[in-house]
Amino acid sequence: DVKVTQSSRYLVKRTGEKVFLECVQDMDHENMFWYRQDPGLGLRLIYFSYDVKMKEKGDIPEGYSVSREKKERFSLILESASTNQTSMYLCASSRRATNQPQHFGDGTRLSIL
Amino acid sequence: AQTVTQSQPEMSVQEAETVTLSCTYDTSENNYYLFWYKQPPSRQMILVIRQEAYKQQNATENRFSVNFQKAAKSFSLKISDSQLGDTAMYFCAFMKGGGATNKLIFGTGTLLAVQP
Numbered sequence: 001d002v003k004v005t006q007s008s009r010y011l012v013k014r015t016g017e018k019v020f021l022e023c024v025q026d027m028d029h030e031n032m033f034w035y036r037q038d039p040g041l042g043l044r045l046i047y048f049s050y051d052v053k054m055k056e057k058g059d060i061p062e063g064y065s066v067s068r069e070k071k072e073r074f075s076l077i078l079e080s081a082s083t084n085q086t087s088m089y090l091c092a093s094s095r096r097a098t099n100q101p102q103h104f105g106d107g108t109r110l111s112i113l
Numbered sequence: 114a115q116t117v118t119q120s121q122p123e124m125s126v127q128e129a130e131t132v133t134l135s136c137t138y139d140t141s142e143n144n145y146y147l148f149w150y151k152q153p154p155s156r157q158m159i160l161v162i163r164q165e166a167y168k169q170q171n172a173t174e175n176r177f178s179v180n181f182q183k184a185a186k187s188f189s190l191k192i193s194d195s196q197l198g199d200t201a202m203y204f205c206a207f208m209k210g211g212g213a214t215n216k217l218i219f220g221t222g223t224l225l226a227v228q229p
Contacts, residue, residue, distance in 0.1 A: 031214060031215055033216075033217075040122070040221055041221060042119075042204060042219040042220055042221040042222050043204065043217075043219040044219075045216065045217075048214065048216065050214050056214075058216075090158065094215045095215075096214075096215070098210055098211060098212060098215065099146045099163075099165065099208065099210065099215070100215055101148060101160045101163060101215075102160075102215065102217060103160075104150075104157055104158040104159070105157065106156070106157050107157075107158075
């Protein structure tokens with residue numbers, strides 16, 4: 001089975017801090033994704049990566065950056081955390097071939113105080 | 114741009130009954146895929162079922178089946194013999210075909226509660 005592991009289930013940070021959310025997958029997937037999930041808004045794509053060191057902006061990239069130095073690891077960075085970034089963050093991965101489903105991690109519930 | 118609409122924020126069903134969750138989408142593409150994902154409370158999101166747009170036959174997975182109406186751009190999920198473990202948030206999602214990035218566009222979700 002595909003395993004997508006997010007480093008923390010719950011995280012509390014302060015406004016202005018630099019925050020790192022880590023995601024690791026063990027199935028050699030080319031594609032990796034970061035979403036945020038908010039009530040009534042569903043999942044919104046922040047960034048995705050289709051290869052090492054490659055990244056593309058999703059629908060809501062403002063205030064975030066990403067890093068993919070190794071194929072199995074995709075990091076989401078909040079450069080200067082703000083209270084409106086309090087949310088559930090989901091990481092996913094998939095094979096590059098078309099129509100392949102995404103596999104999700106457990107999510108990180110991030111609170112910015 | 115593609116959009117996915119789930120018009121039922123919450124639904125409730127009695128155990129062993131059948132329930133249908135609605136999903137409509139808007140696209141000008143002809144090659145695409147549709148998915149239903151399930152997110153149980155405090156647990157991982159998992160794939161329930163997928164449908165290729167070029168297939169006329171509706172997909173089924175055990176108690177889960179879809180009613181895919183391509184002309185109407187409708188993709189509803191039917192859950193038969195509902196079980197307590199079916200309690201979850203359900204998301205409908207769209208994927209454009211022909212590419213390799215496999216980006217998904219999600220609806221806002223339907224929270225399904227199965228009552229004993």
